Amino acid sequence: MNPGARTSPATTRPDQPASRRQALRLAVLASAAAGPWGTDQADLLRHLDVPVGAATTPDLPAVPGFVESTFNPLVHEVARQCLTGRVRAGAGTAVVLASVMGDATTTDLASQLLVAGQVHNPLLFMQATANAVLGFVSREFGITGPMSVLSPPDGLAVPLLLTADLLLADPELDRVLLLGVELAGTKRTEHAYRRLAEQGGRAHPPAADVAAAVLVAREPVQPGPPVWITGVGPAAVAAADPAAPPHLTTDHVGRCGSAQGLVQLAAAHALVAGGHADALLVPDPAARDELALIELAGPATLGWSTQDKEGTP
Numbered sequence: 001m002n003p004g005a006r007t008s009p010a011t012t013r014p015d016q017p018a019s020r021r022q023a024l025r026l027a028v029l030a031s032a033a034a035g036p037w038g039t040d041q042a043d044l045l046r047h048l049d050v051p052v053g054a055a056t057t058p059d060l061p062a063v064p065g066f067v068e069s070t071f072n073p074l075v076h077e078v079a080r081q082c083l084t085g086r087v088r089a090g091a092g093t094a095v096v097l098a099s100v101m102g103d104a105t106t107t108d109l110a111s112q113l114l115v116a117g118q119v120h121n122p123l124l125f126m127q128a129t130a131n132a133v134l135g136f137v138s139r140e141f142g143i144t145g146p147m148s149v150l151s152p153p154d155g156l157a158v159p160l161l162l163t164a165d166l167l168l169a170d171p172e173l174d175r176v177l178l179l180g181v182e183l184a185g186t187k188r189t190e191h192a193y194r195r196l197a198e199q200g201g202r203a204h205p206p207a208a209d210v211a212a213a214v215l216v217a218r219e220p221v222q223p224g225p226p227v228w229i230t231g232v233g234p235a236a237v238a239a240a241d242p243a244a245p246p247h248l249t250t251d252h253v254g255r256c257g258s259a260q261g262l263v264q265l266a267a268a269h270a271l272v273a274g275g276h277a278d279a280l281l282v283p284d285p286a287a288r289d290e291l292a293l294i295e296l297a298g299p300a301t302l303g304w305s306t307q308d309k310e311g312t313p
Contacts, residue, residue, distance in 0.1 A: 020290075021233030024165055026216040028227045028273075028296070029175065031266035032081035034058050034074055035210035035256060040081065041270045044263075058209070063136065069105035072133040074181050074211035079137045082177060082215040087141050094145040094167045095138060097130050097179040098156040100196075100203040100258045101189045145173060153201030155286035156180035157261030157294060158232050161216075168218050175221075180262040181211035202286050206257035212266045227272050229265075231295040248280045258286045265294055272298045 032040070037047040039058050060073040075097065087093055134147045146167070152159040157180065164176040185193065185205030193204055220226035248268045256263045261284025268280040282294040 021231050022162075023231045024161060024229050025218070026161065026164060026168075026229040027218065027220040028214060028229060028269050029217055029221065030082040030086055030215040031213065031269040032078040033210070033212040033263045033266040034060070034077050035206075035263065036208045039077055041266070044267050045270055045274075063133070065136070066133065069103050069183075070209045071099075071103035071105060071130075071181060071183055072136075074209060075130075075133045075179055076137060078181075078211045078213035079141075079177060079179060082213045083137075083141045086215065087143065087175070087177075090142065091144045091172060092174045093141075093143045094147070094164075094173050094176045095134055095143060095179070096148045096150065096160055096163050096167070096176060097134060097181070098150040098152060098160050099130065099181050100151060100153070100156070101182065101192065101205075102130055102151065104183050104186055104189045143177075152203070152258075153196050153199070154203055154258065154288055155261045155284040155291075156182075156258050157265055157282075157284050158287055158291040160214075160262065161229060161232060161294070164216050168216075174219075175215060175217040178214045178216065178262070179211070180213070180259045181209075182206050182257045182259045183209045202288065203258040204286065206259060207255040210256045210259050210263060212259055212262040214262065214265060214269065225298060227269055228297050229294060230297050232291055233293055233295075234290045248282050260285055261287060261294065265296065268296045272296055 033044050034040075035044075035058060037043045039060065058070075058074075060070060060077055063073050063076045066072040079095075130149045131147065134149070138144070138147065148163065150156075150159055150163065160178040160180060164178055167173055167176050182205065183189075184207065189205060193201075196203055216229065248264055248271070261282065264282050264284070268277075268282045271277045272280060277298075279295075279297040282296055284292055284294065
């Protein structure tokens with residue numbers, strides 16, 4: 001299959017399991033990640049083979065109108081890195097944010113003020129919904145396309161990618177900014193994670209506040225060799241194929257909870273785009289088994305990921 005040829009959009013909904021490898025054709029235009037390692041790709045790549053040490057909240061610039069929580073500064077930082085100089089203002093860009101627990105810091109603080117009978121900060125009500133920071137980002141970069149927020153019970157990466165695939169079936173959209181963010185666990189959210197696990201969910205809290213973003217499109221629209229996301233599926237698809245590219249190993253990045261797969265995808269994109277790898281298989285330890293592997297390929301090794309195999313259009 002020619003990666004540059006148009007393929008039919010995916011028909012599997014993000015909340016439905018896939019029984020086999022599902023082909024995708026998403027060009028990765030940019031990626032970013034912020035966490036205990038720092039706030040840019042160089043920081044992340046420096047720590048792929050070096051232990052990060054104690055998990056700490058990254059130092060982030062404040063976002064006007066948002067207080068107390070790192071949730072919104074994290075979203076803004078990774079979005080800014082992906083969009084600066086790359087986004088075309090208007091309706092052609094969609095934005096999708098995923099988070100299992102959302103802005104738990106704001107929710108917990110508002111609840112504590114209420115229980116204590118203290119004066120409620122109206123900013124907390126506004127920023128408690130993730131749409132608030134998405135509106136801020138959209139206004140800053142002139143985006144008027146659709147905005148969506150997901151809360152999957154497992155890893156964030158694959159639901160975001162499948163949602164992007166569906167959105168890009170709309171001819172009026174040419175790119176989608178995918179955002180994933182999770183905050184370190186609190187007593188309330190850790191209890192919620194346990195309840196999710198009892199119901200079969202695989203999400204778990206990160207060791208520290210983390211966020212990642214990937215900007216995808218149907219076609220590469222910038223100079224340089226394209227990097228493609230070519231499929232998602234079970235690890236067994238690659239394990240049985242001796243020609244499969246290597247898995248990305250980012251054990252030292254830290255425990256990123258449900259955002260681990262998206263953080264690893266950002267790291268893999270940086271490696272392939274920078275010429276450090278030809279292709280990588282990106283595991284998502286928080287995903288369901290049938291959607292636990294993301295295929296990322298540069299132009300030199302598209303042969304494996306685009307060869308005809310079951311589930312490939």
